[in-house]
Amino acid sequence: MATVLISAPTYLPTLTARPQLKDALAFAEGDVLQALEAITTGRPDVVVLEKQFADTSRGTALINRIKADPTLKHCDIQVVLHDGGTESVVREPEPVVTLAPDTTSLSPLDYRGTRRADRFNIQRGIEVQIEGNPVQLVNMSAVGVQVISSGILRPNQKIRLSLNSQPGAARYKSVVAWATFELPQGVARYRAGIEILDHTDQSALTKFIKKHKV
Template identity: 35%
Template sequence: MLVVIGAPEHVHALRNRLGADPAVAVFADMDSLKALETITATRPRIVALSQTFAVTARGAALVAQLMNDASLAGIDVRVLIDDEQKIPLVLADRADSAEKAVLETSRPLDRAGTRAALRYVMDRRPIIVNGERSFLIDLSVTGAQVLLSARVRPSEAARVVLAKETGEARFPGTIVWSVAVPSGGSIQYRAGIKLTSPDATWIEDYCQQYGGRPDRTFGAE
């Protein structure tokens, strides 16, 4: 059993993508109480939340219920990963099964970041990751979300090079999540990197120079 709680504007598309499987239940975030009733009654293996719902008070309350109820122990609570337009990547995933599609396009709640680090949209600004040209999706003083052509896996080391007019800076980090993203006839990889020795002042200046609007929903790390 799989339960997905999505933004109202995406529920119809999520049901079309996942709902053909009788073991999948999709709810709008405004129906979180109904979702909780279903979770309590069926004890699904996976519960996946939209990024926007996960950071709300109702989302936090639902997560707390799942974490504190002994009868619900063992449920894998995850957060769906969005693209830059805030559309869940699962809608474009090619996996045959709904469960595989959700697993490939979400990350565990404990790896979904927090609202503490203000992150900036970077509009796919070119950067270097592990010596390869890559693109920056968003950036905060604690982590980055990037798009790469080379496959990376969680727990692997990462070397991020950011450049601005006054020079460049190199930051070591760790891959905390990675998902494959179809791109035309090829596959790219969207990944979250936790920076292990960030220079907060340098990164904040970089964000101010090149970043778009700040966003406090779940970030890279």
């Protein structure tokens, strides 16, 4: 496989009309997981991303997934403008999230190195706050939580975690221990394990778990 092309559907006809891309295996940006599978199995010489897609969180995650894979070190990643112009991407991967398929199974905190207490699955629909933004709570222990967020979460990112949005609610110093990028039904989201660093109000955490655990 020589070239894989990923772009918004609107620009695919224009891009595939270019002589250097006429034989490329083309994917719409909504099919990024299928594109990743084709890249990891076919190991193309060139991966071409239209710039608007490359600048999105999905595009960034894909670029870093390719750059971090030693079996794809030969792969030249190029970013193109739909109306002309090409640039190559520097090979060194950035320490950002990994690209992962959607999964209904939970990513247990103990597998990621953050579990030091009993972990409990949480009732559906329960939210907590990260930097004032609501995120879906998946499971929780006295030292960490797993969440699903529409906003970007990066490994080693320092955050403030609140159990509710009420004024004066306790805010816990925390850090993102791990994060994966998911695309269920084409909707971008981040699943992350959060380690709570601030243990000054353990009673509030314990009460919250007792109230909302399954």
